[in-house]
Amino acid sequence: MAGPKSSVLRRIMPQLVILGAALLLNVLVFPDFFHVDFRNGRLFGNVIDVLNRGAPVALLCIGMTLVIATRGIDLSVGAVMAIAGATAASVVTDGYGWGTALLAALAAGALCGLWNGVLVALLKIQPIVATLVLMVAGRGIAQLITEGKILTFSNEGLIHLGAGTILGVPTPILIWMALGAAVIWVVRRTALGMLIEAIGINERSSRLAGINSRVLLVCVYLVSGLCAALAGVIVAADIKGADANNAGLWLELDAILAVVIGGNSLLGGRFSILASLIGALIIQSVNSVILLSGMPPEFNLVIKALLILAILVIQSPRITYLMYMLRASGPQPQPDRPPMPKARKEEAR
Amino acid sequence: MAHDIPPVLHATGISKFFPGTIALDDVELRLEAGEVHALLGENGAGKSTLIKCLTGAYQRDGGTIRLSGHEVAPQSTAESQKLGIGTVYQEVNLLPNLTVAENLYLGRQPMRWGLVDRRRMNAMARDALAGYGLDIDPAEPLTAYSVAIQQVVAIARAVEMSGKVLILDEPTASLDRDEVQLLFGVIRQLKARGLAVVFITHFLDQVFEISDRATVLRNGRVVGTRLLSEVSQKDVVTLMLGRQLEAQVHERKAASAGAKLIEIDGLGKRGMLEPLSLALREGEVVGLAGLLGSGRTETANLIFGAVQADQGRMLLRGREITVGNPREAVRHRFALCPEDRKTEGIVGDLSVRDNIILARQAAQGWVRPIPRAEVNEIAERYVRALDIRLASLDMPIRLLSGGNQQKALLARWLATNPDFLILDEPTRGIDVGAHAEIIALIEQLRADGMALLVASSELEELVAYSTRVIVLRDRRQVRELTGAEITPDNIVRAIADDDGREVA
Ligand SMILES: Nc1ncnc2c1ncn2[C@@H]1O[C@H](COP(=O)(O)OP(=O)(O)OP(=O)(O)O)[C@@H](O)[C@H]1O
Numbered sequence: 001m002a003g004p005k006s007s008v009l010r011r012i013m014p015q016l017v018i019l020g021a022a023l024l025l026n027v028l029v030f031p032d033f034f035h036v037d038f039r040n041g042r043l044f045g046n047v048i049d050v051l052n053r054g055a056p057v058a059l060l061c062i063g064m065t066l067v068i069a070t071r072g073i074d075l076s077v078g079a080v081m082a083i084a085g086a087t088a089a090s091v092v093t094d095g096y097g098w099g100t101a102l103l104a105a106l107a108a109g110a111l112c113g114l115w116n117g118v119l120v121a122l123l124k125i126q127p128i129v130a131t132l133v134l135m136v137a138g139r140g141i142a143q144l145i146t147e148g149k150i151l152t153f154s155n156e157g158l159i160h161l162g163a164g165t166i167l168g169v170p171t172p173i174l175i176w177m178a179l180g181a182a183v184i185w186v187v188r189r190t191a192l193g194m195l196i197e198a199i200g201i202n203e204r205s206s207r208l209a210g211i212n213s214r215v216l217l218v219c220v221y222l223v224s225g226l227c228a229a230l231a232g233v234i235v236a237a238d239i240k241g242a243d244a245n246n247a248g249l250w251l252e253l254d255a256i257l258a259v260v261i262g263g264n265s266l267l268g269g270r271f272s273i274l275a276s277l278i279g280a281l282i283i284q285s286v287n288s289v290i291l292l293s294g295m296p297p298e299f300n301l302v303i304k305a306l307l308i309l310a311i312l313v314i315q316s317p318r319i320t321y322l323m324y325m326l327r328a329s330g331p332q333p334q335p336d337r338p339p340m341p342k343a344r345k346e347e348a349r
Numbered sequence: 350m351a352h353d354i355p356p357v358l359h360a361t362g363i364s365k366f367f368p369g370t371i372a373l374d375d376v377e378l379r380l381e382a383g384e385v386h387a388l389l390g391e392n393g394a395g396k397s398t399l400i401k402c403l404t405g406a407y408q409r410d411g412g413t414i415r416l417s418g419h420e421v422a423p424q425s426t427a428e429s430q431k432l433g434i435g436t437v438y439q440e441v442n443l444l445p446n447l448t449v450a451e452n453l454y455l456g457r458q459p460m461r462w463g464l465v466d467r468r469r470m471n472a473m474a475r476d477a478l479a480g481y482g483l484d485i486d487p488a489e490p491l492t493a494y495s496v497a498i499q500q501v502v503a504i505a506r507a508v509e510m511s512g513k514v515l516i517l518d519e520p521t522a523s524l525d526r527d528e529v530q531l532l533f534g535v536i537r538q539l540k541a542r543g544l545a546v547v548f549i550t551h552f553l554d555q556v557f558e559i560s561d562r563a564t565v566l567r568n569g570r571v572v573g574t575r576l577l578s579e580v581s582q583k584d585v586v587t588l589m590l591g592r593q594l595e596a597q598v599h600e601r602k603a604a605s606a607g608a609k610l611i612e613i614d615g616l617g618k619r620g621m622l623e624p625l626s627l628a629l630r631e632g633e634v635v636g637l638a639g640l641l642g643s644g645r646t647e648t649a650n651l652i653f654g655a656v657q658a659d660q661g662r663m664l665l666r667g668r669e670i671t672v673g674n675p676r677e678a679v680r681h682r683f684a685l686c687p688e689d690r691k692t693e694g695i696v697g698d699l700s701v702r703d704n705i706i707l708a709r710q711a712a713q714g715w716v717r718p719i720p721r722a723e724v725n726e727i728a729e730r731y732v733r734a735l736d737i738r739l740a741s742l743d744m745p746i747r748l749l750s751g752g753n754q755q756k757a758l759l760a761r762w763l764a765t766n767p768d769f770l771i772l773d774e775p776t777r778g779i780d781v782g783a784h785a786e787i788i789a790l791i792e793q794l795r796a797d798g799m800a801l802l803v804a805s806s807e808l809e810e811l812v813a814y815s816t817r818v819i820v821l822r823d824r825r826q827v828r829e830l831t832g833a834e835i836t837p838d839n840i841v842r843a844i845a846d847d848d849g850r851e852v853a
Pocket residue numbers: 336367368370372390391392393394395396397398399439738739740748749750751752753778780
């Protein structure tokens with residue numbers, strides 16, 4: 001084995017290639033895509049937009065990757081975004097500072113994550129059902145907080161989180177990159193990553209090996225709730241208001257998609273947050289192509305679906321294996337599993 | 350055998366490569382009609398891989414297969430089943446959530462008015478299983494039953510599928526003597542019908558009892574095919590290992606036990622295990638004997654907290670402790686190497702290294718990762734000590750051969766330095782050479798002052814290492830044998846005898 005660095009690179013290679021292709025498409029429809037300007041103390045350019053607009057999904061997919069690694073799923077993240085945005089907005093409109101608002105939003109997110117975690121880990125409800133509860137109820141809760149209207153605010157500090165810059169770089173970019181790096185660091189520098197993977201692969205074996213799978217499960221949903229809360233604050237800050245109906249709508253699906261494009265199996269187990277983050281950028285690049293090509297918005301969703309279908313087909317184990325066979329000439333050892341499988345294949349029968 | 354009758358199955362030049370391993374190298378296997386052909390070899394020799402190449406579970410990298418003289422190339426296990434090759438793979442591969450009957454007849458359910466005729470299917474299943482001495486409800490989900498019963502179901506399914514060849518990869522690993530005899534009865538019937546049966550096992554007694562010929566593999570090559578009537582067990586072992594196995598002498602261990610470590614007082618769970626009492630000293634090996642379903646595994650699980658007891662108490666060094674779950678058990682320096690390695694042992698997709706370190710890391714908590722260098726040192730030490738055959742420590746553990754997985758699990762628990770080690774069927778699937786080494790290891794651990802509780806269905810083995818043997822029947826403790834009383838015959842008698850019901 002050639003060291004951890006090269007194995008990380010090998011792991012994210014397919015995602016990097018796809019990202020490259022998506023960016024290339026952008027350049028084809030808009031040659032100035034990579035042009036970056038520095039105006040009024042802020043970086044401008046389409047690449048910057050991709051990084052900036054991709055922030056919510058990037059944040060969501062950090063927590064989602066961990067949840068999926070445990071063989072779970074968190075459908076409630078979009079609704080949690082709405083709750084967190086509403087909480088932050090109502091706290092600042094009540095006259096508190098942006099710090100208090102952020103903390104309140106994070107606390108709300110943590111509470112939501114805890115709720116999901118308890119349903120899944122302690123009550124043993126299937127994750128897809130358990131998190132569906134909050135997905136449905138969450139927007140109602142958010143509406144209760146905003147009292148049914150779009151709650152606008154003008155608190156500079158809070159707005160800065162979504163629309164401001166630090167040293168010219170839009171704040172959301174810094175937030176998702178910092179959080180991503182921090183979580184990757186914690187997960188890989190401690191034994192957390194391995195233990196999470198273990199319970200995702202074989203919970204029974206892991207429990208018998210003395211792993212505290214309940215606490216780990218709760219933690220994982222908690223992290224997902226916190227990520228969603230941050231994403232919700234950013235989205236609210238960006239539009240200077242909390243929209244309980246539309247904030248984060250359908251974003252849980254984008255987040256799941258980012259994780260899948262990142263080559264993480266929905267059956268749990270080995271995971272890579274870095275690959276998921278690249279997956280989030282791929283999705284945002286696809287959005288950007290559609291926007292830049294000037295196609296009528298009716299086509300957006302269809303084209304996005306087609307592009308994503310193409311990406312998933314390219315990554316499917318069968319195709320990867322076929323490509324491998326085409327490349328390999330002459331008798332060579334062939335793997336029984338394709339190099340980058342997404343679903344665990346039965347060994348026999 | 351006449352010259353013009355082609356062999357039922359003739360495989361030549363079979364090769365299979367894995368990254369870092371040549372699993373099979375130019376292997377030839379010839380099965381005549383009406384023979385039972387044993388396939389022998391050490392752990393990792395390539396037996397299971399050969400089977401999978403023959404049945405299309407793996408794509409072979411070279412070689413041809415002829416079935417009754419015609420070349421075939423099954424691309425999938427379904428295809429080989431259609432060709433008349435029924436197979437039981439080493440790791441029972443049934444669908445746990447379906448019922449027993451559904452597992453037996455999946456894909457060829459009896460139909461009535463276009464719907465599955467459940468009543469008939471269940472009746473058929475009941476009949477089929479009765480032939481193996483099993484009287485269970487086929488309408489229950491498979492998970493309701495033990496690995497042994499699942500193994501019988503897998504065998505019954507394969508037997509019904511096999512028109513020409515039946516392949517059994519370690520089918521008897523979790524069976525008792527009686528069940529093995531029933532299985533052999535079925536095999537003899539198939540043999541009389543002209544089928545060829547491939548039988549893989551590490552029990553040489555069974556090989557000599559049922560098989561006509563044996564092909565021995567070593568490191569992926571055939572080292573010989575022998576008529577078993579012409580060779581001795583010793584010859585076969587020497588062929589397998591490529592060296593002689595020194596005879597092990599086991600002198601009767603004096604009860605050199607140290608301080609009292611554990612007292613189990615009336616531990617039990619309704620419907621699972623009658624209250625059981627047992628005390629263990631340091632430097633003592635207590636064997637647990639009994640038939641399938643007699644409560645051996647249940648005893649191990651209750652003590653380790655894998656299942657919560659509803660009565661009784663436990664004392665550790667004289668102080669009462671509660672063991673509500675495996676995590677607490679590990680905290681008290683208990684360890685349990687479970688019976689069912691696939692579902693309760695290995696974490697398949699994690700590397701061998703991570704699997705070995707798992708329990709120790711879990712005990713240390715996630716905040717304090719064991720440094721990489723130390724992890725490697727521990728993993729390499731146990732790979733060497735237990736002779737685990739692998740291409741690299743980074744390979745997922747599910748790619749190891751069955752016996753090597755078993756050894757890696759043993760390594761996982763030895764790495765936690767337990768005071769009290771519970772082993773449930775520690776030598777399941779382990780080859781003859783390693784078998785002797787594991788017995789020696791248990792002996793060594795005992796001498797170093799560990800307390801061990803070992804459940805095993807192999808009586809010779811129990812006799813070799815136990816300082817005391819507890820016999821279970823119908824989920825209750827029926828006898829305790831000590832000292833010179835510990836002989837295979839006495840254990841068999843205690844298991845069978847209905848009069849010895851006084852609790853020792
Ligand atoms: N899918 C795979 N990928 C990589 N290596 C493999 C794979 N399957 C088997 N091997 C390797 O091939 C070798 C032969 O394994 P095999 O399972 O055939 O052994 P075996 O003779 O059945 O041993 P046992 O008695 O322990 O069951 C082992 O070294 C194993 O690690």
